[in-house]
């Protein structure tokens with residue numbers, strides 16, 4: 001087995017990664033070296049450890065984003081409205097992953113949310129970033145900011161002012177993101193659903209700003225929330241495959257990585273459920289994964305109990321596609337709310353003008369109200385986004401327990 005050995009500076013621990021995972025280094029006869037840290041030669045077996053069940057394990061590789069090292073290559077996906085706030089994000093960051101606060105309509109708990117929406121959201125974001133940093137002073141924290149929101153620029157500027165480590169942006173083309181974070185240490189990551197989209201962003205940022213994404217998230221069709229595919233693509237017999245998409249994105253970024261002599265970590269997202277899935281994407285060459293659905297069923301998830309219960313009670317058949325005012329299909333639990341909405345548009349009673357693509361006169365429903373209902377009020381009357389595999393979740397655990405289980409499973413799977 002050919003290996004690349006990575007030495008982590010801060011712990012002085014040698015990590016082994018399947019050679020297919022990484023494009024740097026030299027590979028020969030089961031030995032490897034990394035130039036930066038001098039030559040390390042080690043046999044694969046020496047880097048494996050035997051766990052207490054007698055199973056071979058291999059250390060999970062850390063996620064390197066430029067000068068930042070995150071010990072566990074798991075990003076908790078941003079979940080709006082109010083599903084991933086400071087409590088969940090800080091717990092994930094404390095467990096060694098990247099915790100992500102969802103910024104969309106984050107001011108929903110502010111008293112002036114409906115009268116002074118933009119300022120309420122800026123204030124809400126400030127509060128949650130500060131709180132997350134207080135709860136996880138040493139962890140890595142990100143904010144998810146969808147390009148489709150009206151107050152995109154204000155939210156990015158706020159996150160930068162609050163010195164967030166990472167901004168993740170999907171649901172549109174983040175064409176101005178590099179200019180908005182210029183001069184800060186905030187790293188930027190687009191979410192894409194094809195190699196073509198990754199190449200388009202890299203080309204545009206290279207030309208306009210002479211920068212590259214610090215990492216790229218590739219989101220496949222099994223994710224929860226809004227999807228980067230048309231209904232036809234999602235219902236076709238040959239659905240797009242995340243494995244293929246990850247390979248296409250890596251290939252499309254190669255020329256830019258060579259030009260800038262910079263590695264762009266590629267992160268797989270959508271339907272990733274356990275350590276076997278994580279190991280599969282790492283072996284394919286991804287630098288990590290983004291997972292959201294699994295983090296809903298945690299004690300620290302910011303959503304109410306009814307939201308979590310709805311996940312536990314879901315079945316394969318009750319998770320499906322829904323229309324959305326964002327203009328893309330979404331994946332959610334087919335509950336009473338979705339059935340009502342499928343029978344005809346639900347009239348809008350109040351509007352905060354939150355989304356660029358939404359027309360309140362023709363929209364099938366108000367997504368702010370629907371998402372707010374699901375986390376605060378009766379979940380039945382709200383929209384509950386969920387990934388395709390949500391029905392496989394059997395209980396609520398702590399973030400620490402979930403992360404430990406995922407790492408253990410991944411390490412076992414990497415060794416086989």
Ligand SMILES: Cc1cc2nc3c(=O)[nH]c(=O)nc-3n(C[C@H](O)[C@H](O)[C@H](O)COP(=O)(O)O)c2cc1C
Pocket residue numbers: 076077078079080081083102103104144146170171191219222223224225226269270271272290291292293294384385386387388389
């Ligand atoms: C409840 C829920 C809310 C979500 N909200 C957002 C969001 O606000 N912005 C976004 O970019 N993605 C959102 N997503 C997508 C996730 O961040 C993530 O990429 C995706 O769900 C990964 O797939 P998985 O849930 O199968 O792990 C949401 C997903 C869920 C389940």
